[in-house]
Amino acid sequence: MKEATITPFAKPLYVMTKPVGAVCNLACDYCYYLEKAKLYEEQPRHVMSDELLEKFIKEYIESQTMPQVLFTWHGGETLMRPLSFYKKAMELQKKYAGGRTIDNCIQTNGTLLTDEWCEFFRENNFLVGISIDGPQEFHDEYRKNKMGQPSFVKVMRGINLLKKHGVEWNAMAVVNDYNADYPLDFYRFFRDELDCHYIQFTPIVERLSKRADGLKLSSLKQKDGEVAPFTVSPEQWGNFLCTIFDEWVKKDVGNYFIQIFDSTLANWVGQQPGVCSMAKYCGHAAVMEFNGDVYSCDHFVFPEYKLGNIYQKTLVEMMYSKEQEAFGAMKHNSLPRQCLDCQYEFACHGECPKNRFVVTEDGEPGLNYLCKGYYKFFDHVAPYMDFMKKELLAERAPANVMDWIRENE
Numbered sequence: 401m402k403e404a405t406i407t408p409f410a411k412p413l414y415v416m417t418k419p420v421g422a423v424c425n426l427a428c429d430y431c432y433y434l435e436k437a438k439l440y441e442e443q444p445r446h447v448m449s450d451e452l453l454e455k456f457i458k459e460y461i462e463s464q465t466m467p468q469v470l471f472t473w474h475g476g477e478t479l480m481r482p483l484s485f486y487k488k489a490m491e492l493q494k495k496y497a498g499g500r501t502i503d504n505c506i507q508t509n510g511t512l513l514t515d516e517w518c519e520f521f522r523e524n525n526f527l528v529g530i531s532i533d534g535p536q537e538f539h540d541e542y543r544k545n546k547m548g549q550p551s552f553v554k555v556m557r558g559i560n561l562l563k564k565h566g567v568e569w570n571a572m573a574v575v576n577d578y579n580a581d582y583p584l585d586f587y588r589f590f591r592d593e594l595d596c597h598y599i600q601f602t603p604i605v606e607r608l609s610k611r612a613d614g615l616k617l618s619s620l621k622q623k624d625g626e627v628a629p630f631t632v633s634p635e636q637w638g639n640f641l642c643t644i645f646d647e648w649v650k651k652d653v654g655n656y657f658i659q660i661f662d663s664t665l666a667n668w669v670g671q672q673p674g675v676c677s678m679a680k681y682c683g684h685a686a687v688m689e690f691n692g693d694v695y696s697c698d699h700f701v702f703p704e705y706k707l708g709n710i711y712q713k714t715l716v717e718m719m720y721s722k723e724q725e726a727f728g729a730m731k732h733n734s735l736p737r738q739c740l741d742c743q744y745e746f747a748c749h750g751e752c753p754k755n756r757f758v759v760t761e762d763g764e765p766g767l768n769y770l771c772k773g774y775y776k777f778f779d780h781v782a783p784y785m786d787f788m789k790k791e792l793l794a795e796r797a798p799a800n801v802m803d804w805i806r807e808n809e
């Protein structure tokens with residue numbers, strides 16, 4: 401029997417949602433999302449109506465087959481909506497919970513946080529993801545408003561408010577051409593200055609588009625296109641990961657959680673990684689726009705990846721559709737021979753399909769632009785991953801790797 405990519409009802413149905421479309425108080429140079437306003441030019445307000453909010457919450461909860469439900473609020477800038485919107489969402493979640501446990505996480509640039517927002521997040525146990533790209537100089541290079549004014553100081557003020565109110569938060573940082581050459585300054589900032597114990601690093605890889613619909617960044621279907629200037633190079637990415645790993649594996653395992661290292665270990669032991677880019681298949685997390693349009697993935701909000709609209713189709717129909725199944729399977733089925741033969745395919749899975757636009761050593765298309773960087777990283781961490789795997793399988797702590805390193809130094 402063919403290995404199923406999506407087994408209906410075997411795992412939670414997951415759709416992140418956009419209370420606000422491509423509306424933001426910042427205008428980060430590399431943002432893949434802001435230009436999506438072009439897809440909805442004919443619509444005057446890019447915000448979710450109360451009617452849709454209720455429809456989504458009810459249907460989303462009722463579509464779940466598991467007792468836990470996770471809501472992810474994403475944007476645009478999520479805090480461009482008033483607090484009353486999210487208070488309403490909490491009331492509706494309670495109304496339709498039907499005995500289920502409901503969790504909420506929200507992604508924000510952090511600049512609009514106030515005491516009032518933080519009290520709300522604390523009271524409702526939100527996990528708040530803050531976008532911050534490292535120390536001030538790195539962060540302010542690309543994360544500016546439309547007038548070119550930097551945002552670091554405001555983000556730091558927001559983080560301090562979250563801490564003051566005891567809100568659970570984590571950091572989401574992108575790695576680009578500018579900050580990638582300073583991995584230790586970058587990592588130590590999160591660890592020593594922010595005392596942030598959960599960190600996500602995402603590489604920026606974008607190509608400039610030749611699309612007729614006016615979008616600046618391209619989708620997978622475009623075969624060529626210049627790499628955008630803020631893109632991290634494969635060499636930078638490999639060096640960045642290896643350098644941070646060396647610091648982390650000696651001192652910080654079990655205390656600071658870096659998503660890409662945890663996901664690598666998960667793949668090493670054959671478990672599901674926490675980040676989609678390192679999973680074998682895509683298609684698990686769709687996204688619903690402010691007007692009810694549902695797309696296969698937040699990085700594929702292009703007309704050709706639209707699954708439908710919640711007013712015309714149910715979430716279950718869209719999430720278990722042939723289109724979404726094909727989208728999910730494409731990640732593995734389209735791997736070039738070089739990946740299939742690669743000794744680290746089990747850990748890498750060819751990373752995100754959106755980044756697969758270079759040719760292999762044999763000239764086959766579909767290789768990941770960051771391949772060299774990933775290969776270097778996996779090759780570098782393999783002995784440590786082998787050790788941590790052994791510990792995990794023996795039901796011991798992977799953090800023992802730190803003693804092992806000291807003993808062998």
Ligand SMILES: C[S@@+](CC[C@H](N)C(=O)[O-])C[C@H]1O[C@@H](n2cnc3c(N)ncnc32)[C@H](O)[C@@H]1O
Nearest residue numbers: 430431432433475476477507508509531572604
């Ligand atoms: C689009 S924003 C929306 C939420 C909110 N405005 C924020 O900045 O956190 C979500 C995340 O995507 C990241 N991001 C933006 N452009 C990206 C790109 N081209 N590639 C990868 N991540 C990107 C941002 O840094 C941010 O952490």
Ligand code: SF4
Nearest residue numbers: 424426428431476509
């Ligand atoms: S704050 Fe978020 S949505 Fe706004 S421009 Fe930056 S990355 Fe994009």
Ligand code: SF4
Nearest residue numbers: 676677682697699752
């Ligand atoms: S296309 Fe990329 S971002 Fe979307 S689910 Fe797949 S790996 Fe994740």
Ligand code: SF4
Nearest residue numbers: 739742745748771775
């Ligand atoms: S390291 Fe390169 S060759 Fe190996 S699976 Fe990843 S992208 Fe493919």
